[in-house]
Each structure stands twice: as structure tokens, then as C-alpha cells.
Amino acid sequence: MILWELFWNFFNIGVFSFGGGYATLPFLYHISEAYNWYSFDDLSNMIAISSITPGPIGINMATFAGFKTAGVLGSLIATTSIVLPSLVFIVLISKALRKFRENIYVKSIIYVLKPLGCGLLAAVGVNLFINDFLSESINLYNIAFLTFLIILSLRKKLNPLFYLLVSAIYGILTTTFLT
Amino acid sequence: MTKISLKDIYIRFFRIGTLLLGGGYVILPLLQSEIAEKYDCITDDDVCEYYALSQSLPGVIAVNTAVFVGYRLARTKGALAAISGMVTPAFLSIILLANLLTQIVHVPFVQSLFAGVGIGVLALLFQAVGEMWKKSITDKGAFLIFLASFSALLVFKVFPIYIVISGIILGIVLGYLKGRKP
Known part of the structure; x- marks a missing residue:
């Protein structure tokens, strides 16, 4: 049943995603491939909308993906099941915070999972890049614009709103004047 | 000083959730002004510690922090109130927008807008990877783990x-090896 699968998948994201909101993306990406609940293009829109709306990005994306899958009820299930593991873990950990933090196994697992989460997100980025740029005819303007944004980001950490605003304007201008 | 009530916890986290725009970068100052300054039993240092711990736990960082603070204030009930408050604004705004978006996504103007935004999203991801990289790739071993997970997902799917x-198994093995060394 789709609602149960939705619950199970998002519960797993809550258990296994490490490194914050964007770290849920590799899992959302996997779901889009495995279930067809939403498309690859939806995923890109989901990231954009989630980055400019109130609330933690991870929750926004879960709500959005749930909505795409099964409407408002789907959102409710996705959101509840992604936060459930946090609730359980932290209530358990809170009782013995210091012991937990200084545990050598916990330290080693965190040491491994941080770069691992980074690698997963990088792979999703490359996949989205392939999907946006290489599946259709290669557009030099778009590549130049992306390079420009990336150089900007290397110089200074910018608010997500900035990227999305500038690129929305770029999208409107290029379709108006170049086609 | 504010009396601790579940309603109060909910409202404070609802406010924090609403002001979290464009990523979790502003959560720390929000927690300091909404929580540490308002409740006697939680200090600035506590809030920073909870936030730091939340980053090394699975799940959404803002939600993890909410559970820590809520649990400290009023045990499991407090944690539930804090989570609900944190999640409600996100939930409402996405439901509204997702509804709207599915209706207007076929308008040519909106399509060209999102075609551009797709490029912005790539830059956004690049920046997010960069942030994680700075925090996680501390030595050669971490870099190898990065490479392994990157290619496992991208190439081998x-x-x-x-x-x-x-990764968790590898972490346990590393912990075991470290524990045996004097």
C-alpha cells in the first residue's frame, strides 16, 4: 500500500540521512527512481521551493514529496515519519548526553558518516547536472551562467534566495530573448 | 521569566520555524533570542551544544535541536510540542505552494522561470556540498570515504x-580498533 511505503521510506530517511536538510536529497532522489511518485524535474522544483519557504529545508522537501505522492495525507505521513526517528533517538540520548558524546564508537561513526553524506549529496548534484545539461542539447549560455554562479559561491557564501532569484530572472530573460 | 507550558513551547518553535528561511543558517541566533533568553533553565551554551550535537545526529538538524530543547523543558511532551511547532509553518507553506504550483506549472512563463531556477538549484547544491566538505573532509581517510560514497551512488547506483x-559498520570497526590501542 502506497501510504505504508511512504511512511517506511521517510522513516528510513529520518534514520539514515546525515548532515542536515540537503542530506535527505540522495534518498529523495532514490525514491524518485524506485517508485515514480515524482519525477526528476519535480525534484529540482522541490529543492527550489523548499529553499525559499519558511521552515527547515528537510521538512519542506519531505512535505512536498509526500504531497506529490498522495496529497495532503501524504504530506502528513512523510513529515511525521521523517521526524519520528529524531524524537526517539534524542529522547533516549538526552538521558545520558555526556556518555553518548564521549563514546569512541559514536565518535568513529560520526567521523565516517560526515564525509559519506557529503559524497552522496555531491553524487546527486552531478546527477541533476547530467539531467539538466546533458540530456537535452547542450546550451552554452546555461553553462556560462552556472559557471558564473559557482565562481560567485566560491568567493562568498550566499543566501539561497539570491541564487534562485537571479536564476529565475535569467530563465525568463533567456526564453524571452533567445527563442 | 517565562513559565514553561506546552503551548508556550509550541508557539516559540512555531516562530522559529517561520523565520527559518533559506536554510538553517539563522537557527542559532533564533534559538538564543527565543529560548535561551526566555527560559531560566537553558543557557546560550546549552543551545549551542544542542545545535552542535544535532549536526552529528541523523535527521533534520533543526528538528533535532527542537527535540533537545523541548525535552529539556518538559520531557517527551515538551519534545513533541517543540517538533510540532517547528514543523507546522513548513507544512502549511508547502501545502499552499505545492497546490498552487501544480496548477500553474504548465504556464509558459512559469516554465521558463523554473528552467532558470534549475540552474540556481545546481549552484545551491554546489554550495551545500562545499559547506559539508569543509566540516567533514579533515584528513585522507575522510576523503577516501567521500570518494567511496560518491562513486557508490553515482556510478554503481x-x-x-x-x-x-x-558507513556505520566501518565506523564501528574503526571505533573497535581505536579502543584496543592504548
Whole structure:
């Protein structure tokens, strides 16, 4: 049943995603491939909308993906099941915070999972890049614009709103004047 | 000083959730002004510690922090109130927008807008990877782990969950080896 699968998948994201909101993306990406609940293009829109709306990005994306899958009820299930593991873990950990933090196994697992989460997100980025740029005819303007944004980001950490605003304007201008 | 009530916890986290725009970068100052300054039993240092711990736990960082603070204030009930408050604004705004978006997504103007935004999203991801990289790639070993998980997902298309489980096993082995060394 789709609602149960939705619950199970998002519960797993809550258990296994490490490194914050964007770290849920590799899992959302996997779901889009495995279930067809939403498309690859939806995923890109989901990231954009989630980055400019109130609330933690991870929750926004879960709500959005749930909505795409099964409407408002789907959102409710996705959101509840992604936060459930946090609730359980932290209530358990809170009782013995210091012991937990200084545990050598916990330290080693965190040491491994941080770069691992980074690698997963990088792979999703490359996949989205392939999907946006290489599946259709290669557009030099778009590549130049992306390079420009990336150089900007290397110089200074910018608010997500900035990227999305500038690129929305770029999208409107290029379709108006170049086609 | 504010009396601790579940309603109060909910409202404070609802406010924090509403002001979290464009990523979690502003959560720390928000927690300091909304929580540490308002409740006697939680200090600035506590809030910073909870936030730091939340980053090294699975799940959404803002939600993890909410559970820590809520639990400290009023045990499990407090944690539930804090989570609900944190999640409500996100939930409402996405439901509204998702509804709207599915209706207007076929308008040519909106399509060209999102075609551009797709490029912005790539830059956004690049920046997010960069942030994680700075915090996680501390030595050669960490870099190898990065490479392994990157290629496992991109080239070999391994399920992300299996990749993470392998990582946890590797972590346990490393911990065991470290524990044996004097």
C-alpha cells in the first residue's frame, strides 16, 4: 500500500540521512527512481521551493514529496515519519548526553558518516547536472551562467534566495530573448 | 521569566520555524533570542551544544535541536510540542505552494522561470556540498570515504541506505580498533 511505503521510506530517511536538510536529497532522489511518485524535474522544483519557504529545508522537501505522492495525507505521513526517528533517538540520548558524546564508537561513526553524506549529496548534484545539461542539447549560455554562479559561491557564501532569484530572472530573460 | 507550558513551547518553535528561511543558517541566533533568553533553565551554551550535537545526529538538524530543547523543558511532551511547532509553518507553506504550483506549472512563463531556477538549484547544491566538505573532509581517510560514497551512488547506483549502513559498520570497526590501542 502506497501510504505504508511512504511512511517506511521517510522513516528510513529520518534514520539514515546525515548532515542536515540537503542530506535527505540522495534518498529523495532514490525514491524518485524506485517508485515514480515524482519525477526528476519535480525534484529540482522541490529543492527550489523548499529553499525559499519558511521552515527547515528537510521538512519542506519531505512535505512536498509526500504531497506529490498522495496529497495532503501524504504530506502528513512523510513529515511525521521523517521526524519520528529524531524524537526517539534524542529522547533516549538526552538521558545520558555526556556518555553518548564521549563514546569512541559514536565518535568513529560520526567521523565516517560526515564525509559519506557529503559524497552522496555531491553524487546527486552531478546527477541533476547530467539531467539538466546533458540530456537535452547542450546550451552554452546555461553553462556560462552556472559557471558564473559557482565562481560567485566560491568567493562568498550566499543566501539561497539570491541564487534562485537571479536564476529565475535569467530563465525568463533567456526564453524571452533567445527563442 | 517565562513559565514553561506546552503551548508556550509550541508557539516559540512555531516562530522559529517561520523565520527559518533559506536554510538553517539563522537557527542559532533564533534559538538564543527565543529560548535561551526566555527560559531560566537553558543557557546560550546549552543551545549551542544542542545545535552542535544535532549536526552529528541523523535527521533534520533543526528538528533535532527542537527535540533537545523541548525535552529539556518538559520531557517527551515538551519534545513533541517543540517538533510540532517547528514543523507546522513548513507544512502549511508547502501545502499552499505545492497546490498552487501544480496548477500553474504548465504556464509558459512559469516554465521558463523554473528552467532558470534549475540552474540556481545546481549552484545551491554546489554550495551545500562545499559547506559539508569543509566540516567533514579533515584528513585522507575522510576523503577516501567521500570518494567511496560518491562513486557508490553515482556510478554503481547502490541504494543510499546500504551505503550509510556500510558507513556505520566501518565506523564501528574503526571505533573497535581505536579502543584496543592504548
